[in-house]
Amino acid sequence: MRRGVYEKMENLQGKHFSITDPMNINTVIYKVNRTEKELLKDYPKFTVERLDYIEELNGNMKKKTFFVDEPSQDYDQLVIFSFAKEKVVVNMGILEEDKLKISKKPIPMKLDTLYSEKETEYKDVKYTPNLKRPISIIDPETAEEVKPILYFDEATNEVKGKCKLKPYKSYFAFEIRDDKN
Numbered sequence: 001m002r003r004g005v006y007e008k009m010e011n012l013q014g015k016h017f018s019i020t021d022p023m024n025i026n027t028v029i030y031k032v033n034r035t036e037k038e039l040l041k042d043y044p045k046f047t048v049e050r051l052d053y054i055e056e057l058n059g060n061m062k063k064k065t066f067f068v069d070e071p072s073q074d075y076d077q078l079v080i081f082s083f084a085k086e087k088v089v090v091n092m093g094i095l096e097e098d099k100l101k102i103s104k105k106p107i108p109m110k111l112d113t114l115y116s117e118k119e120t121e122y123k124d125v126k127y128t129p130n131l132k133r134p135i136s137i138i139d140p141e142t143a144e145e146v147k148p149i150l151y152f153d154e155a156t157n158e159v160k161g162k163c164k165l166k167p168y169k170s171y172f173a174f175e176i177r178d179d180k181n
Contacts, residue, residue, distance in 0.1 A: 016065055
């Protein structure tokens with residue numbers, strides 16, 4: 001279970017849904033947020049937000065209940081990552097009311113594996129004014145996010161972040177992009 005989730009759950013006002021995984025699978029889910037029209041000129045069209053969850057063990061299965069704080073009025077787009085030992089399965093989903101529907105039409109997304117033999121910092125990630133970002137980097141072994149170090153770039157007058165990546169370790173990075181078609 002993620003630390004601090006119980007305390008945060010009491011303040012959440014939104015939707016929730018559950019999924020069940022075998023013990024060797026670790027699923028994490030991100031909500032895709034569309035940037036407000038008045039900010040589109042200076043910021044990415046989409047940002048991602050990892051959903052908090054609680055986990056219950058049931059024999060050789062794990063039940064995870066995910067929470068969507070401040071859901072949209074109609075539906076929320078979700079990106080679902082299921083990490084196994086040597087692979088990741090990516091699904092798209094739509095949350096309507098409290099029902100999760102797996103989408104047949106994928107969201108355009110850039111996926112990369114990051115690897116280096118030296119400790120590196122991964123690019124300057126631009127944040128929106130409410131501190132949301134378009135890119136997430138995940139440690140595939142633990143399915144935990146690599147938390148960026150935030151700083152204020154005085155030259156561009158923007159909040160940015162950099163992620164420190166350990167040497168000899170692979171990371172999974174993704175970004176939601178606008179499909180120009």
